[in-house]
Amino acid sequence: xxxxxxxxxxxxxxxxxxxxxxxxxxxxxEIEKALSxxxxxxxxxxxxxxxxxxxxxxxQRANFRxxxxxxxxxxxxxxxxxxxxxxxxxxxxxxxxxxxVEEKKEDFHARFDAKGxxxxxxxxxxxxxxxxxxxxxxxxxxxxxxxxxxxxxKYIIGTHDFKCFQAAGGEEKATxxxxxxxxxxxxxxxxxxKQEIELQIKGDGFLxxxxxxxxxxxxxxxxxxxxxxxxxxxIDSKDRQKSGHTAPPQGLYLYEVYxxxxxxxxx
Amino acid sequence: xxxxxxxxxxxxxxxxxxxxxxxxxxxxxEIEKALSxxxxxxxxxxxxxxxxxxxxxxxQRANFRxxxxxxxxxxxxxxxxxxxxxxxxxxxxxxxxxxxVEEKKEDFHARFDAKGxxxxxxxxxxxxxxxxxxxxxxxxxxxxxxxxxxxxxKYIIGTHDFKCFQAAGGEEKATxxxxxxxxxxxxxxxxxxKQEIELQIKGDGFLxxxxxxxxxxxxxxxxxxxxxxxxxxxIDSKDRQKSGHTAPPQGLYLYEVYxxxxxxxxx
Numbered sequence: 315x316x317x318x319x320x321x322x323x324x325x326x327x328x329x330x331x332x333x334x335x336x337x338x339x340x341x342x343x344e345i346e347k348a349l350s351x352x353x354x355x356x357x358x359x360x361x362x363x364x365x366x367x368x369x370x371x372x373x374q375r376a377n378f379r380x381x382x383x384x385x386x387x388x389x390x391x392x393x394x395x396x397x398x399x400x401x402x403x404x405x406x407x408x409x410x411x412x413x414x415v416e417e418k419k420e421d422f423h424a425r426f427d428a429k430g431x432x433x434x435x436x437x438x439x440x441x442x443x444x445x446x447x448x449x450x451x452x453x454x455x456x457x458x459x460x461x462x463x464x465x466x467x468k469y470i471i472g473t474h475d476f477k478c479f480q481a482a483g484g485e486e487k488a489t490x491x492x493x494x495x496x497x498x499x500x501x502x503x504x505x506x507x508k509q510e511i512e513l514q515i516k517g518d519g520f521l522x523x524x525x526x527x528x529x530x531x532x533x534x535x536x537x538x539x540x541x542x543x544x545x546x547x548x549i550d551s552k553d554r555q556k557s558g559h560t561a562p563p564q565g566l567y568l569y570e571v572y573x574x575x576x577x578x579x580x581x
Numbered sequence: 582x583x584x585x586x587x588x589x590x591x592x593x594x595x596x597x598x599x600x601x602x603x604x605x606x607x608x609x610x611e612i613e614k615a616l617s618x619x620x621x622x623x624x625x626x627x628x629x630x631x632x633x634x635x636x637x638x639x640x641q642r643a644n645f646r647x648x649x650x651x652x653x654x655x656x657x658x659x660x661x662x663x664x665x666x667x668x669x670x671x672x673x674x675x676x677x678x679x680x681x682v683e684e685k686k687e688d689f690h691a692r693f694d695a696k697g698x699x700x701x702x703x704x705x706x707x708x709x710x711x712x713x714x715x716x717x718x719x720x721x722x723x724x725x726x727x728x729x730x731x732x733x734x735k736y737i738i739g740t741h742d743f744k745c746f747q748a749a750g751g752e753e754k755a756t757x758x759x760x761x762x763x764x765x766x767x768x769x770x771x772x773x774x775k776q777e778i779e780l781q782i783k784g785d786g787f788l789x790x791x792x793x794x795x796x797x798x799x800x801x802x803x804x805x806x807x808x809x810x811x812x813x814x815x816i817d818s819k820d821r822q823k824s825g826h827t828a829p830p831q832g833l834y835l836y837e838v839y840x841x842x843x844x845x846x847x848x
Contacts, residue, residue, distance in 0.1 A: 325712050370713070408715050445592050446637075448675050450713065 315379050317422055318389065320345070320359070321414035322374040326563065327449040328409055332365045332374070341365075341410055345376070348396040352389060353382040362424045362571045363431065366523075368449070368563035373432075373570040377424040390415045424571075430495070430578040432516040432570040433525045435561065437533070439501075440508040451510075452529070452565035458536035460501045460511060466535040466542035467497045467513075469549060470528060476521055477552040479531070481560060484522020490552075493518045495578065499532075514569070516578070523560055531558030582646050584689055585656065587612070587626070588681035589641040593830065594716040595676055598634045599641070608632075608677055612643070615663040619656060620649040629691045629838045630698065633790075635716070635830035640699075640837040644691040657682045691838075697762070697845040699783040699837040700792045702828065704800070707775040718777075719796070719832035725803035727768045727778060733802040733809035734764045734780075736816060737795060743788055744819040746798070748827060751789020757819075760785045762845065766799075781836070783845070790827055798825030 322345065330338035334346065342361055349357040359376040384392065390412040398408045438444055438451035439458045447453060477490040494517040501511045513532070515525055531548065534540050540558065548556040572578040589612065597605035601613065609628055616624040626643040651659065657679040665675045705711055705718035706725045714720060744757040761784040768778045780799070782792055798815065801807050807825065815823040839845040 323712055325715075408710075409712055411710060411712055413709075442680075443675075443678060445590055445676055445678055446717065448592075 315381060315420050317377060317379045317418045317420050318386065319375060319377045319416045319418045319422065319424060320390075320412050321416075322371060322376060322410065323413050324371050324374065324410035325449075326365060326367065326369045326371070328407065329367060331367045331369070332361050332363065332371075341371075341374070342376070344397060344410055345393065345412075348393045349378065349389075351396060352384060352392040353380060355380065355382065360424050362428050363568050365566075365568055366563050369566045369568065370450070371568040372434075374568050375424045375428070375571045377418060377422060379420065386415055386417050427573055428571050429575055430516060430518045430572045431520065431568065432514065432572070433520070434567040434569045435513040435515070435525060435529045436565045436567070437511040437513070437529075438508070439511055442507065449564050452533070452561050454533060454537075456537055458509075458511065458533065459538065460499060460509075460536060462538075462542055463511075463532045463536045464499050466532055466545040467499055469542070469546040470494055470497050474549050475552055476524060476549065478548045478554055478557040479524045479527040480521035480554065481523035481527060482554075487521060490521055492520065492524075497528075518578075525566060526561045526563065527554075527557055527559075529561035529565070533561060534558035582648060582687050584644060584646045584685045584687050585653065586642060586644045586683045586685045586689065586691060587657075587679050588683075589638060589643060589677065590680050591638050591641065591677035592716075593632060593635045593637045595674065596634060598636070599628050599630065599632045608638075608641070609643070611664060611677055612660065612679075615660045616645065616656075618663060619651060619659040620647060622647065622649065627691050629695050630835050632833075632835055633830050636833045636835065637717070638835040639701075641835050642691045642695070642838045644685060644689060646687065653682055653684050694840055695838050696842055697783060697785045697839045698787065698835065699781065699839070700787070701834040701836045702780040702782070702792060702796045703832045703834065704778040704780070704796075705775070706778055709774065716831050719800070719828050721800060721804075723804055725776075725778065725800065726805065727766060727776075727803065729805075729809055730778075730799045730803045731766050733799055733812040734766055736809070736813040737761055737764050741816050742819055743791060743816065745815045745821055745824040746791045746794040747788035747821065748790035748794060749821075754788060757788055759787065759791075764795075785845075792833060793828045793830065794821075794824055794826075796828035796832070800828060801825040 324341050329341050332341045334340050334343040357378050359378045361376040394411050436451045438447050438453045441455050471494050473493040475491050496516050498514045501509050503509045591608050596608050599608045601607050601610040624645050626645040629642040661678050703718045705714050705720045738761050740760040742758050763783050765781045768776050770776045
């Protein structure tokens, strides 16, 4: 039995999310349809992260097992050809592609074997709305105090019970304790009235909507609606009511999945 | 009778183009629907440039005349609210907005009074396909010789009969002589395997698909399929068969429209 690990990139704008749903266009569904053509038999894939509608990925992972003849290095090319609207097109528009294909041991699982993940969240802080960025950034038109956001971010790094950053509606988790290895905030002034702010967050696991609630809370700090120290108080309270708003899905990118503890410790 | 000039920005991805068409989503149609709500009477606008499906604009212009009560400085806000999906939403997704509103003399016409236009064409030269750029760049995966493209561009600047760069299917023009004031090519290495190339072209007028055929011809030069000097030969021939391929619409941006000769002469 072969076991194939895919690395997948997608623009989440026109998907209902990662997870297969009847009569909706999901990332999982599109890839499974293309893979089933390529492998000549129905294929079902295990994704690492069930990203929501509108959320993007540069390094989503998924594995699948089966007996099929196609060489590993041909799988990506064949699937991408279908996904991009080539031969046997399933009507897609080129917003998802396989970027890497690897052969793994039979017991490897893309989700259960993940040691950690890195997400990126992109904010556009600009007085003027950028219509080209509407699907790729969280646009905020009031000035953000990035230094205050960086101060607040320090309280999030480390091992904590992050219940205050968990949205209702996700899968029940055995524990809400997670380790955030690092949370970096970069900002770049495009011009006087416009700056791009990028949050990079790396952890051993994330609760439902955790990155979006962390981002919303840090944005509230940046807007002066709450202090950096109040973020520590929110974590200590374990109360969702004490943290901030949920940032929209468009700014969120699943950046990388780590299967190796060493890689996880390099940031 | 009031005469209002709009400056309009749009992402052309989800439009059938500028021009109103029955049962299709056009930029003109969406703006007219929103304006008709705001002005309380049917409004019809004169656009400067009939951009094709997929073509973007940062500085499209359009004027309309009428008797209506709303103050000039409220028109943009009210129309944008509708276009962004606010009150009286027409189901749009925020991919078009008014960025400026001016009151003009009654005989002013956005199209006939234009002295010139500037277009930008964006190329992404990268071995790896960028799915996020699929609607905003012409992606070319073989290395482009930008210096050769710059050499070729010199033959295009000036007053010439540009019949070789005119596609069939456009409106019949009295003459195919146009003046290109400047054609600049900028390139920026993102990393070793990726560069963004931007063409900026300013002229007193453009034939149907002229910027896209010029770009396609320069790309052919960049790929080594033809020499810079062959571009001069193509212009002299006045033969569409002698110029290059038509670059796709996604990379094209209507950047600015000039109503003032002085502005036109500054590049």
